[in-house]
Amino acid sequence: MTSLNAGRGAEGNSDWGKTLEPSPPPVQGNPGLPCPPDFAGRPRAKAALAEEKQSYETLFSFIRARGYTQHFQPDSTILLHEEPANVVYLIETGTVRSCTIDSFGHRQIFAFPRKGELVGISDTDRWHFTAEAVDHVVVKSLPRTVLEQELAVNTALRQESRAYIRALLAQREKQLLMLSHSKGPQRLLDFLVTFAASRPSTGYIALPMSRRDIADHIGLSTESVSRAFSHLKRTGRIDLKTPEKFKII
Amino acid sequence: MTSLNAGRGAEGNSDWGKTLEPSPPPVQGNPGLPCPPDFAGRPRAKAALAEEKQSYETLFSFIRARGYTQHFQPDSTILLHEEPANVVYLIETGTVRSCTIDSFGHRQIFAFPRKGELVGISDTDRWHFTAEAVDHVVVKSLPRTVLEQELAVNTALRQESRAYIRALLAQREKQLLMLSHSKGPQRLLDFLVTFAASRPSTGYIALPMSRRDIADHIGLSTESVSRAFSHLKRTGRIDLKTPEKFKII
DNA sequence: CGTCCTCTTGAGGGCCATCAACGACTGTGG
DNA sequence: CCACAGTCGTTGATGGCCCTCAAGAGGACG
Numbered sequence: 073m074t075s076l077n078a079g080r081g082a083e084g085n086s087d088w089g090k091t092l093e094p095s096p097p098p099v100q101g102n103p104g105l106p107c108p109p110d111f112a113g114r115p116r117a118k119a120a121l122a123e124e125k126q127s128y129e130t131l132f133s134f135i136r137a138r139g140y141t142q143h144f145q146p147d148s149t150i151l152l153h154e155e156p157a158n159v160v161y162l163i164e165t166g167t168v169r170s171c172t173i174d175s176f177g178h179r180q181i182f183a184f185p186r187k188g189e190l191v192g193i194s195d196t197d198r199w200h201f202t203a204e205a206v207d208h209v210v211v212k213s214l215p216r217t218v219l220e221q222e223l224a225v226n227t228a229l230r231q232e233s234r235a236y237i238r239a240l241l242a243q244r245e246k247q248l249l250m251l252s253h254s255k256g257p258q259r260l261l262d263f264l265v266t267f268a269a270s271r272p273s274t275g276y277i278a279l280p281m282s283r284r285d286i287a288d289h290i291g292l293s294t295e296s297v298s299r300a301f302s303h304l305k306r307t308g309r310i311d312l313k314t315p316e317k318f319k320i321i
Numbered sequence: 322m323t324s325l326n327a328g329r330g331a332e333g334n335s336d337w338g339k340t341l342e343p344s345p346p347p348v349q350g351n352p353g354l355p356c357p358p359d360f361a362g363r364p365r366a367k368a369a370l371a372e373e374k375q376s377y378e379t380l381f382s383f384i385r386a387r388g389y390t391q392h393f394q395p396d397s398t399i400l401l402h403e404e405p406a407n408v409v410y411l412i413e414t415g416t417v418r419s420c421t422i423d424s425f426g427h428r429q430i431f432a433f434p435r436k437g438e439l440v441g442i443s444d445t446d447r448w449h450f451t452a453e454a455v456d457h458v459v460v461k462s463l464p465r466t467v468l469e470q471e472l473a474v475n476t477a478l479r480q481e482s483r484a485y486i487r488a489l490l491a492q493r494e495k496q497l498l499m500l501s502h503s504k505g506p507q508r509l510l511d512f513l514v515t516f517a518a519s520r521p522s523t524g525y526i527a528l529p530m531s532r533r534d535i536a537d538h539i540g541l542s543t544e545s546v547s548r549a550f551s552h553l554k555r556t557g558r559i560d561l562k563t564p565e566k567f568k569i570i
Numbered sequence: 571c572g573t574c575c576t577c578t579t580g581a582g583g584g585c586c587a588t589c590a591a592c593g594a595c596t597g598t599g600g
Numbered sequence: 601c602c603a604c605a606g607t608c609g610t611t612g613a614t615g616g617c618c619c620t621c622a623a624g625a626g627g628a629c630g
Contacts, residue, residue, distance in 0.1 A: 172495075172498060174502065176502075178501075178502040180494070180501055182497060194487055195487065196483065196484075196487070200494075234445070234483070235445070237483075237486055238444065238445070240490055241449075241486065241489055241490050241493065242449045244494060244497060245421060245431055248429050248431060248493060248497060249421060251497065251501055251540065252500060252540030253425075253429070255617070255618090256617075256618070282576070291500065292619090293618075294576090294577080295577090295578080295579085298578050299579080299618085302578075302579080315576080315577060505585075505586070531608075541586075541587090542587055543610095544586090544587075544610080544611085546609095548611080550609090551610075551611080564610090571630100572629105574629085575626105575628085575629105576625105577625085578625075578626100579622100580622085580623085580624100581622085581623105583618105583621105584619080584620095585619090586615105586616090586617085587614105587615090587616080588614085589612105589613085589614085591611085591613105592609105592610085592611085593611105594608085595607085596605100596606085596607080596608105597606090597607105598604080598606100599605105600601100
C-alpha cells in the first residue's frame with residue numbers, strides 16, 4: 073500500500089540492457105546485426121493500435137460442435153482438485169465457482185465463470201482447483217483428448233487457447249492487486265461492477281451466489297460483505313432491491 | 322476466512338452431471354458409447370501416480386542456445402507494461418521483480434523470478450505487467466518470433482511452454498489464497514520459505530530486495546514487514562543475522 | 571408452526587496502516 | 601576528516617478496518 077512517489081527510480085537505463093554477446097547462430101539470416109529487427113519497438117503485424125478485443129470463436133465453436141451437453145445441480149461438483157483433467161467445459165447456462173481450499177478449510181474462490189466462459193482449459197494432467205455449480209448449470213463438455221488432437225494441428229485454436237489462459241493469469245494478477253490494496257466496500261463494488269459487466273442486461277441484476285461465496289471471493293467475512301452491501305447502499309453507490317437483486321449507480 | 326464446516330454440501334452428485342445428449346459426431350469411432358472412455362477417471366498415460374516433476378529443459382535449452390546475453394543494472398526496467406512483447410527472457414543471474422502499478426500508484430509484486438526462471442513467456446502481443454531488475458541481472462533473451470516459429474513445429478516445446486504458464490497461474494492462485502487468509506508474520510514466513518527453497522544453499526540466505534519490495538509482494542506496509550521480521554525472530558522461527566541475511570528454523 | 575438457513579446489525583477486540591522518531595549507513599561536499 | 605543530507609530499517613503510538621461472537625429478522629420447508 074505504498075505509493076511509490078520516491079522509490080528507487082526505475083529510470084536510468086542508459087546503455088544497460090543492450091545485447092553484449094551476439095551468441096553463436098544469428099538466427100535468421102541477419103548477417104551484420106547482432107540483434108534482429110524484432111528486438112526494436114515494432115508491434116507485431118496483427119496488433120492494431122486500438123486495443124484489439126480477443127475473440128475465442130474458433131475455440132468455442134469447436135467445443136460447441138463436438139461437446140456433450142451436461143447438467144449440474146446447484147452445489148454439485150463439476151470437477152475436483154487432483155482428479156484427472158480429462159475434459160474441458162464451456163458454460164452455456166448458470167454460474168460456476170472455481171476455488172481451492174487449503175489445509176485449514178479456508179476457501180478462496182478465484183472466479184465465477186458464467187455463460188460463454190471456459191472451465192478446465194488451464195490444466196492438462198490433473199485439476200489444480202475445484203469447480204462447483206452455484207445454481208443449475210448447463211455445459212458443453214469436450215474430452216481433452218479430442219481437444220488436444222485438434223490443438224496439435226489447428227494453429228488458430230492453439231492461439232485462442234493460449235490467449236484464454238493468458239487472460240486468466242492477468243485476471244488473477246488484477247485480483248491480487250485488488251486484494252492487497254483496496255478495502256471491503258471498494259472490493260465489493262469492483263466485484264459487482266465486473267459481474268454486472270458480464271451481463272448485457274439492464275435494470276436489476278440477480279446474484280446467484282450466497283454472501284459466503286462473495287466473501288470467499290473478495291477476501292472478507294460474510295458479515296463484512298453484508299456491511300459492505302449496506303454501506304454501498306447507504307452511500308448511494310448501488311441500489312439493492314432484495315438481497316439478490318442490485319443495480320449499479 | 323470461513324471454515325466451511327457446514328456449507329452447502331458439495332455432495333449429492335447422484336445422477337446429475339451425466340451426459341444427456343450424445344451430440345452429433347461420436348468423435349472417435351466409439352459407436353455404442355455416448356461418452357468416450359476418457360471421460361472416466363483414467364489418468365493419462367504419461368502421468369505417474371507419484372507427482373511428476375515438470376521439467377522445462379527443452380524450452381530452457383532452446384533459449385540458452387539461441388538467446389542473446391543481456392545485462393540489467395539494479396532498478397532498471399527489463400520490460401514495461403503495454404509495450405510490445407517482442408522477446409522472452411531466461412534469467413541466468415540475479416533477481417527480477419514482476420509487478421503492476423494501479424492508477425493510485427499502488428504496486429503489487431507478483432513474483433521475484435530468479436536464476437532458471439522465465440520472464441515474459443506469458444504474453445504474446447503486449448506486456449501485461451512490468452519487470453525490473455532488483456540487483457544486477459543477467460539474462461538470455463530470445464526474440465519472440467524465433468520462439469513462435471519453433472513452437473509451431475516443436476510439440477515438446479509447446480507442452481513445456483503451456484506447462485510453464487499453467488504453473489504461473491497456479492502460483493497466483495496460491496498467492497490469492499495466502500493474501501486473503503493469512504496474517505502478516507505467516508505471509509512473510511511463507512515468502513521466506515519459498516525464497517529459501519529456490520536456493521540450494523545452506524546457511525544464511527541473502528535477500529536482494531528491499532523491505533518495500535517484500536511489502537508490496539505480501540501486501541503489507543514496510544513497517545509491518547519490519548515488525549513481522551522482528552516477530553518471527555522473537556518467536557524463534559527465523560534467525561536474522563543482518564537485515565538481509567536470514568535462516569529458517 | 572417449528573426448524574433451519576441466510577442475511578443483517580451490534581459490540582468488542584485484534585491486526586495493521588499511518589504518522590512519527592531514531593539509529594545505522596552512504597555518498598557528497600566543504 | 602567531518603558535517604550533512606538522504607535512504608533504509610526499526611520501533612512506538614494512535615486510529616481504523618475487519619474478524620469474531622452474538623442476537624434477531626425474514627424466508628423456505630416439512
